[in-house]
Amino acid sequence: MTIHLPQGPYTPRTAPLDLAPGAAPPTSRTVFSAAHVVADPYADVSPDAPAAVDWDATLAFRRHLWAHGLGVAEAMDTAQRGMGLDWAGAAELIGRSAAEAKAVGGRIACGVGTDHLPDGGTPTLDEVRSAYEDQLALAEEHGVQPILMASRALVRAADGPDDYLAAYAHLLRQASEPVILHWLGPMFDPALAGYWGSADLDRATDTFLKVIAEHPDKVDGIKISLLDASREIAVRRRLPEGVRCYTGDDFNYPELIAGDEQGFSHALLGIFDPLGPLAAHAVRVLDTGDVEGFRALLDPTVDLSRHLFQPPTRFYKTGVVFLAWLAGHQEHFTMVGGLQSARSLPHLAKAYELADRLGLFPDPDRAEHRMRSLLAVHGGAR
Numbered sequence: 001m002t003i004h005l006p007q008g009p010y011t012p013r014t015a016p017l018d019l020a021p022g023a024a025p026p027t028s029r030t031v032f033s034a035a036h037v038v039a040d041p042y043a044d045v046s047p048d049a050p051a052a053v054d055w056d057a058t059l060a061f062r063r064h065l066w067a068h069g070l071g072v073a074e075a076m077d078t079a080q081r082g083m084g085l086d087w088a089g090a091a092e093l094i095g096r097s098a099a100e101a102k103a104v105g106g107r108i109a110c111g112v113g114t115d116h117l118p119d120g121g122t123p124t125l126d127e128v129r130s131a132y133e134d135q136l137a138l139a140e141e142h143g144v145q146p147i148l149m150a151s152r153a154l155v156r157a158a159d160g161p162d163d164y165l166a167a168y169a170h171l172l173r174q175a176s177e178p179v180i181l182h183w184l185g186p187m188f189d190p191a192l193a194g195y196w197g198s199a200d201l202d203r204a205t206d207t208f209l210k211v212i213a214e215h216p217d218k219v220d221g222i223k224i225s226l227l228d229a230s231r232e233i234a235v236r237r238r239l240p241e242g243v244r245c246y247t248g249d250d251f252n253y254p255e256l257i258a259g260d261e262q263g264f265s266h267a268l269l270g271i272f273d274p275l276g277p278l279a280a281h282a283v284r285v286l287d288t289g290d291v292e293g294f295r296a297l298l299d300p301t302v303d304l305s306r307h308l309f310q311p312p313t314r315f316y317k318t319g320v321v322f323l324a325w326l327a328g329h330q331e332h333f334t335m336v337g338g339l340q341s342a343r344s345l346p347h348l349a350k351a352y353e354l355a356d357r358l359g360l361f362p363d364p365d366r367a368e369h370r371m372r373s374l375l376a377v378h379g380g381a382r
Contacts, residue, residue: 006346012368017359019277021067026283032071033272034078041334051089051336066106068280074110078270084337087116098142109145114153147180152191161197161207168211178220185226187313216240223268250309254298271305274323304354315342326367
């Protein structure tokens, strides 16, 4: 039956992809999905109040990702860290997810930052280091791998590259196990412009590579989220042996994960939240050496990803949660901080069409019904 979307009539699929859970994790690449949080739709909160989280649904979604063989990157920007989820909520999320990971044998890493410092003002470098240490200690207490997230506070505190070098050297000396560094570009968070002490990306690259070169035993890898495939490849070729490149490029991930004759990227991606089962299956195909089969599965997903991550890119979370609702992973389209309003109805309708064409919805009829209900409430009858 045809559904009338803002972009025109569309006939939904009648059958999903057959991607049952229970497969082993991929072996040729380390693959993390950054995971969203599910809001409590009945909580009486204002947009700037602390997040009210539906913990049962949030943890159930993580079990879904683990069941398909993916690792979970917890309390990252996909979980609305800094856009609705404060540090108190993130700390609880890390603790609950860590316990769940232990219970099911799932792989987990978590974001460590400085977001419990006050917004605004200029913190001292000592305050920034201390804030990082507090969060690093919590991650290690729960036995999860830390991801040293880019810090808005460090941008305000640092005078140049040397301050970044000193701050990260201090933190890496504190870490008991190798961490993942994270370079999140300003398209994901405008407050991170000029990270690593320079707006010149070549100079910034030299700075973080110096951090890694001086502490290779404490760095598992670097997650690069700049949406620039050529820059990521160039960085990847300069990493010390044993230090991984985790792509955070939601525009070019198939080619970056597939790699070339000089290497490849692992993955830590927000788009693997809605693509989880398909992405895991594709990487397992890659495990067999079948690059063409891998690309045939994953290349068609890029249109959806580029749509969700279109500018302003930081609002991609709205599309991610919307697709989780259509897929039946949660019973409502409500987000912490009221972020469900951050994308237009035509944007969401196009996301539905692209995801349905890929067969991502386990129950296409339910997805269609929910899309129709959204159109009726927010778009009126046509």
